Amino acid sequence: MEAIDFATPKTIDEAVQIMASNGDRARMLAGGTDLIVQLRAGRRSLDVVVDSKGIPELNELSYSAQNGLTIGAAVPCYKIYQNQEVASAYPGLIDSATLIGGIQIQGRASIGGNLCNAAPSGDSIPGVITMGGVAHIVGPNGSRDVPAEEFCTGPGRNVLQAGEILVSIKIPAPQAHSGTNYLRFIPRNEMDIAVAGVGTTVVLDPSGQNFVSARISLASVAPTPVFAKEAGDSLAGKPVSEASIQEASEKAMADAKPINDMRGTVRQRVHLVGVLTRRTLNNAVERARGG
Amino acid sequence: MPGLVHVQTTINGVQTDFLAEPRQSLLEVLRDVLGKTGTKEGCNDGNCGACTVNLDGRIVDSCLVLAVETQGSEITTIEGLATADGLHPIQQAFLEQAALQCGICTPGFIMASKGLLDQEPDADEARIRHWLAGNLCRCTGYDKIVRAVLEAEKQTK
Numbered sequence: 001m002e003a004i005d006f007a008t009p010k011t012i013d014e015a016v017q018i019m020a021s022n023g024d025r026a027r028m029l030a031g032g033t034d035l036i037v038q039l040r041a042g043r044r045s046l047d048v049v050v051d052s053k054g055i056p057e058l059n060e061l062s063y064s065a066q067n068g069l070t071i072g073a074a075v076p077c078y079k080i081y082q083n084q085e086v087a088s089a090y091p092g093l094i095d096s097a098t099l100i101g102g103i104q105i106q107g108r109a110s111i112g113g114n115l116c117n118a119a120p121s122g123d124s125i126p127g128v129i130t131m132g133g134v135a136h137i138v139g140p141n142g143s144r145d146v147p148a149e150e151f152c153t154g155p156g157r158n159v160l161q162a163g164e165i166l167v168s169i170k171i172p173a174p175q176a177h178s179g180t181n182y183l184r185f186i187p188r189n190e191m192d193i194a195v196a197g198v199g200t201t202v203v204l205d206p207s208g209q210n211f212v213s214a215r216i217s218l219a220s221v222a223p224t225p226v227f228a229k230e231a232g233d234s235l236a237g238k239p240v241s242e243a244s245i246q247e248a249s250e251k252a253m254a255d256a257k258p259i260n261d262m263r264g265t266v267r268q269r270v271h272l273v274g275v276l277t278r279r280t281l282n283n284a285v286e287r288a289r290g291g
Numbered sequence: 292m293p294g295l296v297h298v299q300t301t302i303n304g305v306q307t308d309f310l311a312e313p314r315q316s317l318l319e320v321l322r323d324v325l326g327k328t329g330t331k332e333g334c335n336d337g338n339c340g341a342c343t344v345n346l347d348g349r350i351v352d353s354c355l356v357l358a359v360e361t362q363g364s365e366i367t368t369i370e371g372l373a374t375a376d377g378l379h380p381i382q383q384a385f386l387e388q389a390a391l392q393c394g395i396c397t398p399g400f401i402m403a404s405k406g407l408l409d410q411e412p413d414a415d416e417a418r419i420r421h422w423l424a425g426n427l428c429r430c431t432g433y434d435k436i437v438r439a440v441l442e443a444e445k446q447t448k
Contacts, residue, residue: 006296006313006359029357036316036355037336049313051360078349102425103403104340107349108356190424191338 001040005048012057012138012167015050020140020163022048028165030058030074031108033101034117057167058112063089068173073112073166077124078103080111090171091287092131092180092201096124099184102191112166118152118224125152125225126199126217127182130232133171139164149217149227177204177212179287181280184219185272194220195264198252198276200232200284204240208289211235216248216277221256221269228255231277240285249277296359302327303371311358318342320358321368329369329398333427340426343399343406344368350406352425369398372405380446381405381439390439392430400426404440408447416441 007026009015019026025047029035038044052058052074060072061079063086071080077097081087087094093111100109100123114122115135125148133148140163148169152158160166174180184197197219203212214235218226231251238244258269295310302325311320318335321327321344333341335354342353345367372379378386381401391397400423407414407422414422419440420433428436 001314004313006357008362029360032355032357032360033337036357039314040335049357053360076349101337102340103406103422104343104350104352104425105337105355107346107351190421 001036002042002045004039004046007048007050008054009050010054012055012165015052015055015165016138016140016163018048018050019165023162026050028052028073028116030110030113030116031076031105033105033109034113034119052112058165060168061086065173069093069171071111071169071171073116073168074110075112076108076110077106081106089174090131090180092127092182092199092284093124093171095180095182096127096199099123099190111169115148115151115169116158116160116166118154118156118158120152120155120222120224121194121197121220122152122225123182123184123194123197123219126197126219127180127201128169128171129217129225129227130199130201130215131171131174131180132201132215133169135159135166136168136170137164138167143167145170149225152224155223175203177206177208177288178202179204179284179290181283181287183276183280183283185276193263196220196256196258196269196272196276198273198280200277200280202235202281202284202288204285204288208285209240211238211240211244214248214281214284216252216281218252218256218273220263221258221273226255226257228252228277231255235281245278245281248281249274252277298359298362300361300363301365303367309358313357313359315358316354317344317346317356317358317361317366318353321353327368327370331395331398333395333399338427339396339399340403340423341396341399343402343426345402345406350403367402369402372401379405381408381443384439384443384446385436388435388439388442390431390435396426396428396430400428400436404443408440408444412444412447414440414444 058074180201182199184194186192214232216228331341333339
């Protein structure tokens, strides 16, 4: 690995100052499970690595039924799934947090890092999008909030401008009769990169028989995670049925624009989006009916 | 050129200070600076788990930790498991069950297994296999490793 400097700011302001004065030669470090690999492989060249772990706001994990969930950008996956309150309120988030890498990776990797790394295959991103997650960003000119579906702009690229850092991800409190699920397809059971992934959040009416609304998001089938808005919107007001779910899955397939690569073909990936959309919708409905 | 950083840690219960360049991984420092060569380098990119150590109570791939990040941390490596009384029960079980051939992956498997048994002493076979998915072994076919962990569970109760 090339020589780097290591900065350990204790406040957001300090971090923003370091980031602003180094431009694209500096990058925030959370768990390092992407960044350190990229630096070592020479896929990224930096002067300064800025540690996130000394800044309280980037390490916050808090939940309340009024304000929802705040996940500091550096909070590792295991802290999320070991928090009983968070795990029971957001089982759809736990789907992702427990399948990113193996246990060693989950000891370090964060949802914030997954978002900033902006891989099309980021397993936590579809769920954050469908749950209405918002990226809270602070930079030299103040703070702004960006919906998760607008955060990634290309493979490895995101909306952060020079000097800006992702502080936290805010996810609203789950609505009554709602449920979320994320599934991915990989050739083995663990430790692999999604060939395709689908996250789904549904809100049902009190009878549990009709969709009030739904949001669907896709991984690994486009240059960025995809928010399949039309597919989700097609379910609003419809009964929970094989027909409505089939229709939504076909719309989701239409939003998938994958490539052929070593992990899968276009045809397989589009097919998988259909299958996974139906499965995650059914799983999300089951969760919505249960709570 | 960035200089060396003074890092204070506790490794295997012993206060250990070292100097590291920010670009050096914890794995490099353990092996090349501190001479603790029990922790192995396999893939060096977080896939194989051979470099697994315990960092502040969680298992991590030490190739994916910058040594300078460990300021103030407690680290346990494979060298910290055996005591004056003998091998750790997991090490003993790996020997008795012949859960290794070439041995390169073994320290990582033992550190990962310890991480599991520390928090889930009743883990069943499926849970053990899932937990150890971040550790690769190209010799044993895993069955003997899983049997050793199940045996170690019995011994530690």
